[in-house]
Amino acid sequence: MGEYSINLAGRVRNFSLPKNRPLIPLFEAIVNSLHAIEERKKNDAEFICGLIKIEIRRSEENTLFEDQQLSKIDGFFITDNGIGFNERNMKSFLESDSTYKADIGGKGVGRFSWLKTFKKAHITSIYKEQNEFNFCKRDFEFSLANPSIDDSLNECLTATDFSTVIKLESYLTEYGQEVPNQTEMIAKLIVQHFLVYLLNNSCPEIILCDNKIQINLNDFFKEKYKTEENLAEFTINNIIFNLLNVKIQEKSFQGNRLYLCADNRLVKSKQLEKYIVDLDKQIFEKNGFWYVGVLTSKYLDENVGTNRLSFNIPENGITLINSVSMEQIINAAKDEIEKYLERYLSQINEEKTARIKDYATKDAPQFRHLLKHMPEEISKIKPDLSEDKLDDALHTIKRKFDKIAKKENATLLKKFKENTITTLEYETNIKKQIEKISDANSSALAEYVAHRRVIIDLFECGLYKNDDGKFNKEQYMHELIYPTRTTSDELEYESHNLWLIDEKLSYCCYISSDVPFDNNPKEERTDILVLDHPVAISENKNDGNVFDTIILFELKRPMRNDYTDSENPITQLYDYLVKIKSGKAKDKCGRKINVSSSTKFYLYAICDATDKLNRLIENYSFSQTPDKMGYYTYNERLNAYIEILSYDKILNDAKKRNRVLFDKLGV
Numbered sequence: 001m002g003e004y005s006i007n008l009a010g011r012v013r014n015f016s017l018p019k020n021r022p023l024i025p026l027f028e029a030i031v032n033s034l035h036a037i038e039e040r041k042k043n044d045a046e047f048i049c050g051l052i053k054i055e056i057r058r059s060e061e062n063t064l065f066e067d068q069q070l071s072k073i074d075g076f077f078i079t080d081n082g083i084g085f086n087e088r089n090m091k092s093f094l095e096s097d098s099t100y101k102a103d104i105g106g107k108g109v110g111r112f113s114w115l116k117t118f119k120k121a122h123i124t125s126i127y128k129e130q131n132e133f134n135f136c137k138r139d140f141e142f143s144l145a146n147p148s149i150d151d152s153l154n155e156c157l158t159a160t161d162f163s164t165v166i167k168l169e170s171y172l173t174e175y176g177q178e179v180p181n182q183t184e185m186i187a188k189l190i191v192q193h194f195l196v197y198l199l200n201n202s203c204p205e206i207i208l209c210d211n212k213i214q215i216n217l218n219d220f221f222k223e224k225y226k227t228e229e230n231l232a233e234f235t236i237n238n239i240i241f242n243l244l245n246v247k248i249q250e251k252s253f254q255g256n257r258l259y260l261c262a263d264n265r266l267v268k269s270k271q272l273e274k275y276i277v278d279l280d281k282q283i284f285e286k287n288g289f290w291y292v293g294v295l296t297s298k299y300l301d302e303n304v305g306t307n308r309l310s311f312n313i314p315e316n317g318i319t320l321i322n323s324v325s326m327e328q329i330i331n332a333a334k335d336e337i338e339k340y341l342e343r344y345l346s347q348i349n350e351e352k353t354a355r356i357k358d359y360a361t362k363d364a365p366q367f368r369h370l371l372k373h374m375p376e377e378i379s380k381i382k383p384d385l386s387e388d389k390l391d392d393a394l395h396t397i398k399r400k401f402d403k404i405a406k407k408e409n410a411t412l413l414k415k416f417k418e419n420t421i422t423t424l425e426y427e428t429n430i431k432k433q434i435e436k437i438s439d440a441n442s443s444a445l446a447e448y449v450a451h452r453r454v455i456i457d458l459f460e461c462g463l464y465k466n467d468d469g470k471f472n473k474e475q476y477m478h479e480l481i482y483p484t485r486t487t488s489d490e491l492e493y494e495s496h497n498l499w500l501i502d503e504k505l506s507y508c509c510y511i512s513s514d515v516p517f518d519n520n521p522k523e524e525r526t527d528i529l530v531l532d533h534p535v536a537i538s539e540n541k542n543d544g545n546v547f548d549t550i551i552l553f554e555l556k557r558p559m560r561n562d563y564t565d566s567e568n569p570i571t572q573l574y575d576y577l578v579k580i581k582s583g584k585a586k587d588k589c590g591r592k593i594n595v596s597s598s599t600k601f602y603l604y605a606i607c608d609a610t611d612k613l614n615r616l617i618e619n620y621s622f623s624q625t626p627d628k629m630g631y632y633t634y635n636e637r638l639n640a641y642i643e644i645l646s647y648d649k650i651l652n653d654a655k656k657r658n659r660v661l662f663d664k665l666g667v
Helices: 008-013 024-043 087-094 112-117 183-193 195-199 217-224 282-287 298-302 326-340 342-363 365-373 375-379 387-417 423-461 474-481 503-507 569-581 611-619 647-665
Strands: 051-065 068-080 118-127 135-143 152-156 163-171 205-210 213-216 230-236 239-248 257-262 265-271 290-296 510-513 528-532 549-555 600-606 630-635 640-645
Touching: 008 112, 024 051, 024 068, 024 112, 024 163, 024 183, 051 183, 112 118, 112 135, 112 163, 183 195, 183 205, 183 213, 183 217, 183 265, 195 217, 195 239, 195 257, 195 265, 195 290, 205 217, 213 217, 230 326, 239 298, 239 326, 257 298, 257 326, 282 290, 282 342, 290 298, 290 326, 326 342, 342 365, 342 375, 342 387, 365 375, 365 387, 365 423, 375 387, 387 423, 423 474, 423 647, 474 549, 549 569, 569 600, 569 611, 569 640, 640 647
Parallel strands: 051 205, 257 290, 549 600, 600 640
Antiparallel strands: 051 068, 068 163, 118 135, 118 163, 135 152, 205 213, 230 239, 239 290, 257 265, 510 528, 528 549, 630 640
């Protein structure tokens, strides 16, 4: 019977192991097997066929997992043909924080992780002591329930080879619920953890078993993780680091990583996308591999934490002589990785830059000036952002540009006023500032012009039949030109598109859209009413003065053809006009709309000249416009000009008026 020289329960309680790392005990057991096989090889030159078998043990309770009925993983049996639990190894096992394996990176604490996550571990080992002929069998249980190790030791005459079985049994609930249930996922995680070992041709054969499923992890690694190795060396403060560049041609690996290893074991994994801007999933999509950098160093071996989940290395800041921070290590490794992947990263960067340039030129011209004045910030944008996230990133850079420009302007003016800058320097710098501001203003103008381009495209789409074979309703075109149930008191200039009809309509003093006269929902209403004072006395609200100009619009559905003598846009417009002239019409605030005999009326019917409307046009003695796309007439008695604007005419005229802007600004 052996006794621990420490309080076992206290040692396990103080062993730090996050709940999301439930496979660490398995990894520690596999490392013990690897060390045992290495030790046997040193003692026996004829022994070359190391073997580790990992058996997944499942509970009887079935759990539905990814369309498969699988039992929950409850433990692992790990078998190897290494040196075994001889007297020397058993003595080391009973000693907390043993230094027996210090020369190969052993911390002497890995077995405490077994009791941190499992109810017990059972060890059975068949071995030979050095210079002994017969095999011995050692068998014992390791658990918190019995801190004493009651091991049985017997001669084993039937044994023909070394064999040690470590049974990790009954996961504790908080760790067991974090264990992935799929066999192949367990295989992938083991392979990733022991990547450095598997890269070595002398790695023992490792077999993973799960009932009838058997996976040779060496073959699995070669098939799934086809590698192209390249070793680089760099130094920091005279400390040598080795970086193994590995290309993994397995889609499910998902991600580019930097593995920081100690004693051939993975300790920390860093996502390289956080450190290398242009490194992301595109490298696999375009070149068929994920990148993994395997970083090793005696410095990492000497500074790994006791539980092998972290390093005792400062994260950043000034370090002692002959030591380095983690920040220095990662940055130096990053530089080496960028050199190795230069031809791949440059291709991704070129495509990213072209995409951003195209987006800022065609879709978001308000950011165009950033390409010229903020190239370093642009280069920091990730290459595979969605359009929304790209827009957010450019908006952030634009805010930074605006702050910098404002600060530079203030600094320049301050220096000039304080006479701390020469006239020549001031003129040179002010020229640069003016160029920045001009470029920014041009981008803002381009944004507005791009908005017009979109509105014209939407307007054109509204003229065609939908999938159901019907034309858009009147409201679609109405909302596009001017939102319904609103007035100019409620809308900003940019919120309507009356410029589609005529540029000067945008600047009238009062506009109402689909709002009943006198706010009475039972009253008739024109689609759009525009009121304007003479320029000399123009004001924002109806103050009782006579209006110089009143403009009325009536919109109809494209290609509507059910008009009658009493129900048609021409009659409706005249009826609105008569009501205003008779003094019966009031604005939204209940104020009378005052007109005089000199008030000019402009009436616009926005509709297509279909057959039934054409007959009415003839009766009202309309003349055709020169472009043959509309009609007009003047009613001298009512002092009213009336025009019928077809949707095609509005579209063509808007395109012609804006074409020069579209061409100049490239939208």
